[in-house]
Amino acid sequence: MSVPFAAASNAYASAAQLGNTGQQGAQLAQKPSNGPDFGEMLTQSLTEVVETGRVADQKAMDLVNGDSNVVDVVTAISETEIAMETVVTIRDRVITAYESIMQMPI
Template sequence: MASPTLAAGAYAATQRLASPTAGKAVAGAGAPNFAEALGNVLQSVAETGQRADQQAGRAAAGKADMVDVVTAVAESETALETLVAVRDKVIAAYEEIMRMPI
């Protein structure tokens, strides 16, 4: 059965990216940089989607419980919605920076 906390973990990872102290880490101090953190979040969302696809395939073959399929699809949907929300925030921040006078 897929873990229902995976989507919550992806959301927490994106929250850490958006925290005010995220940019204050010293380079080389063991903290992941933005690109690594973003890559980890994207990988997590992709893995969630793959699990949902696998569960749907197993259900089509009659080898999976529908509760597991629904849970996997819901986790995938939540992770994707979180990713889209983060993307929207990044775009809004970029637009705000572009409006700043030089």
């Protein structure tokens, strides 16, 4: 399945606007909290997953150029796969929780 460039560009722009709106709303309704902010934790985790993917890509390119060995590439790809599986599991659990909340009687 291919995604047109314009559609991807619009999706990234929409996501950026949503992120900015969320930050402005968070600044307006600041409450003291004892724990870490879920949004910040999620953003940090996703950033780490993306960075892990970039490292794996770079190691794969180094292997193609003859600057790396297969073990390093396989390890980096495995780390990326585990990180992605974790993100997908968290997403699935959030969706399940949302569906449970929506089924609750008012």
